[in-house]
Amino acid sequence: MPRTDTTGAISWADVSHPYLPATSSFSAVPEALERVIAQIEFAVGARPGSGKRAAPSAGACYPYEILLAPAGEPVIGVVDLARRRIVIDGAERHRWTGDAYTYFLVGRPWLSMRRYGRRGYLYHLLDVGHALLNLALSVGRDRASWPDSLAAAREYALGHTGVLLGFGTVLADTPRSAQPGWVVHEQSIVDIPVTDLECMIAELVPPPPAPVQVPALPGAGSLAPGLGARRSAIALGTKADQDGLTGAVAEIQRLCERHIPAFDVPVPGITVFSRHPGVGAEPPDRAWLAEALLGQQNLVEASTFLAIHGAIADTGPAALSEAAQRTLIGAGIAGELGYLVAAREGLAVTGVGGFDPGRWAELCGTTDEVLFLLAFGYETASEKWDVASTGGNHSR
Template sequence: MGVEELTNPLLAGFWNETRLRSDLVPVPRSAEPPDPGMNPIWMRIAEVLGLGYGERSGSVITKGKTLMRARTTPSAGALYPFEVLVAFRGQGDYLLYHYDAAGCSLRRLAALDPAEVAGLLSPGPGAGPDPLSPGTDGAEGLPDALVAVVARPWLAMRKYGRRGYLYTHLDGAHAATNIALAGADAGLTPVVRLRFDRRALSRVFGLDDLCREPQALVTLTAPAPGTPATGGAPAGSAGRPVNPFAVPIWRHEDGPGLEAPDAPEREAWGLVSPVSTYHQPRPLPLRFGTTASVRPGGTGRSGAPVALAGRDAGPGTSGPAGGPTENFGAVVLGRQSAKGFLAKPLDAGALGRTLAAARGRVAVDCADGPPAGLRLLVRHVDGVPPGAYEYDPEGHRLLPVGGDGGTEEAVVAACMNQGVAADCALLLALHAPVRQLLGERGQQGLAELHFHAASTAQRLCLGAAAEDIGITCLGGFDAGRIAELALLEPEEEVIYVLASGVADENAVKWDRAPIAYSHGYGPGQPGT
């Protein structure tokens, strides 16, 4: 018996009790398939995911004042109410993985039949082949990966109520757009599909009865051997940075499926059934092509157009698919949401180059879909008088509409009393004749419209990051007050709002707190 045991038997007993012991039971080595992580195309796609929807440097305050690492795309309340599933093309089957951005891993879920994958991408009778992804009629021409952005509405609805369902469309579209841009930058051919059969994809991907809605499908195709790449060099090669915060752990054995919904989530799923494209599909003919997400501006009413800098340059403007972007990796890793603004004017040249990013085009299966208009409420921009302007992407100019930019009190009230908007240099409002489009296109129109709005917002965020100016997306706003300040026509309704200006690095953005501050709920306000 040692000295310590004689003097402190309780401590000695604790030490003995907590020792780890193992039984001599032989553990058979599992028969693992060949490591698909060695496949260079798979590795390139993993790097695309890291840049498109991975974690980055910095952190954000979330519900309960906890910290989480920031990501390359924004989200209302930092909730990220969606999941990313990736079907990689293997030697025979497709292999389905769950991309866990927070856990930095790719976890295998199941093997998929290539014939069923081909069925998901089939243009259908009379539609003709897909010119953006040649050869999808047969297994030999299938894409190297299908990236499905799958909404989980409950994650947003438990904080924002039924409106949270709209945030799944916006947040997921940010990620889908960024993944497509990252894919183009890595030399792959991305195509965003919104008119696919959501129920069929749910069945093939094993999502039935999980209260999840596939909302966007991005196919990524590598060029055939010997074909010159249309984009940049693969990520990780010289001049193409990888995301050092999103190098995934590959888990190749089939593991547990996605988290099952509980009773409150099932109840929320039922609440969105009247407005969900999953529940109420309205098949629209496929229209393949490249399209801008911002519709051309009309004519100004109160003066001569204002020419903008950056007409021939800007993130996402090169290439028919909206990419690759020069220095995309560095720009996307530097993107962040401004928490507040300083009472300083914004440089007009930087604004012009930021808006140039919105001119980028994306390859889609809904080229005839409804794009959004972009109205600016200018408050403090050097050389640009305060007032409302419509952005014309074709001429890259501002068309004066009128007004005086509004008072600080009016702007903050229109943004649901969010202090982040107090000293912004301008508001950017994405708008459309929503009621008309809903009547014409139903739930599918709602999905496509919100995709285009968020796609534009993501490009604006990248443009702002490249110019080192502050920008933040606002999902909580009084649509009527924004429309009045921006002098929108009666049929035009606001879909999405961004605030921009000189960033205040010391500010706090309260929409990530447990209370929905972005909806006007805060100390001393109704609903708290």
């Protein structure tokens, strides 16, 4: 029998039995629910014919999951984007036939922290910011919520070492169909297991901020095509003349000022450094960049860097405040705006997770904390170490 005691050294009982799911069965996804899932999958799921997902993620960890609840119902289901199934309580199957749903974005910080240590909590919040913007672009609606389902989502998150970080409304009013293979997985209880190791980090996780209500973003429709085209470049170089770069950088800054306030999180500052005159300040030499990028030679030749920074009041040893976490989510939204503008303009871009924040803050001439760094250029052949390596390259 599997062991239930999670203390002590690993024993035979720990290694001899795989996870055995609750009593379950599979059925077809109702048509309206399939249209709802299609919108969520388009925003943050895998692309057709590819394992890559629509939202960027540090180390491809994707440290969050999506819950769904029928409007006005005190039940939730888990949208498993990897295995294309929605897990629900089979006894509540009759509740899943409506046209309106609430979705919940639940952070799973362990998925980043197991690779990057405590700094992984920062990456988890940046990645959530990426996902929140994509959801706003794909399924953003006027604000609405149902308290019963919100309480059910909070309870699920708490029981699965997760943090409820966002929610919004999604309607079955699109002709888009979900990718093939989606099923309803009916279980006796709604349960996606977490490991005892993940449970052990619960005491490390700071109190979460209030969840973000995902807004509609009028006038942002031109960004939506980037959800399917966005990708992270592996290595970057400089071209003598890069068409569209000046306009793209200005557009990223404009869109941050216009759209981030709708999420009720702080708008970060952006400082630009570029080897192209008129785009930004001249960056330091390549030796400085090599040190400031923690030795990532694949990015030293990038043509342009956008340093995304914000004020963090609690930089001491106390638990990360709600205000600091919301600032990080805002930085993630800004970073995703950069990705989507780059995709639209045909520019290569990547988010830089490993950098020396003190050096970049000094370069920016700011007392803010540098939270995220985007690098632009033209793509060259190489390999991103934090994706290829199990340990990443900037853990601590």
